[in-house]
Each structure stands twice: as C-alpha cells, then as structure tokens.
Amino acid sequence: MDGVIADFFGCLSRQYSVSNWKKLLDPKDKTQFKKHVTDDVYGSDFFSNIKKFEDTDNLIKLVNKYSKNGYTLLTKPFPGDEKHTQKQKIIWVEKHLIDLPPKKIIFENNKEKWATKKNGDMNISNILIDDLNLNCENFQNKGGISIRYQSGIDTLEYVENKLKQINF
C-alpha cells in the first residue's frame, strides 16, 4: 500500500519539511520513527488522509485486469499503533478505491506468510507488488512471485510486462 498506491513517504516528508523521510527515523533505532513523529501520527487521521499517487488508479486497473478473482491488499500496520492504523487504512481504501475495491485487506507484519496459497494438494504462488526490496526477496524465498514497484520510479508498463510473463 504505502509507496505503491498511497504516498506515505511523500506526505510524511511534506508534513515535516524534510527532503527525505529517512531523516525522520530515530538515529538510535532506524526501525522506528522519532518520538515527535509517532506522537503526532499515533491515534491521528494521518493514514486516512495520505494522497494517492498519479498512477494509483491505473495500477489498480492493471492489477484488477490480471487477477481473475479480484486483488487483495496486503499491508503492514504502523508499528506501535496497529489497531488504529488498520481502521485508518480501511477508511483510505473506502475513500480512494471506490471503483475497484480490493476483495480483501490483510494486515500483516510478515508479508511472506502469504507467499503461497493451497489449492487442493497444490501450493500456488501468490504475486506481491511491493516497494521494498526486502519484502520482495522474503516473499520469493517462501515460494511467491514478487514485482518490485516504487510509484514515481517504476512505470506501469514495467509492471504489465512482468505480469504478462507470469503464467496464470
């Protein structure tokens, strides 16, 4: 979701007037944001107000076209404010993905848990589109197929070509 269809990092950078969102990470623990950021974001409506990317609607159309039974949103809740961000992200989806809503939203810290699905005795690979290399690698190591896509950097043509190469 964030970095793919919702401009989380851009919104965060603009809110705090920094050139790169990484400047908002806690220097002592880079997996966490600085306290003044979490103080603002926790419990707030920040996540439901994140802007869409220019390509978001077309990416959703594309994904929907290639997923015969609809697509699923797999997203990680904001650490430390999990329950609240889940509600906020649902509001975002209801606001922004009206035309082609996901068939399901899964909140998950370890995306690779969803790398495959059972179909009878067979394990079928799921396809992940994610902006983080690590998520893509972990997903693939567990038998899934991943397409790394960073909105604003990668093109939709690139995603479509990757999807075409996959044998559904």
Ligand SMILES: [Mg+2]
């Ligand atoms: Mg992301």
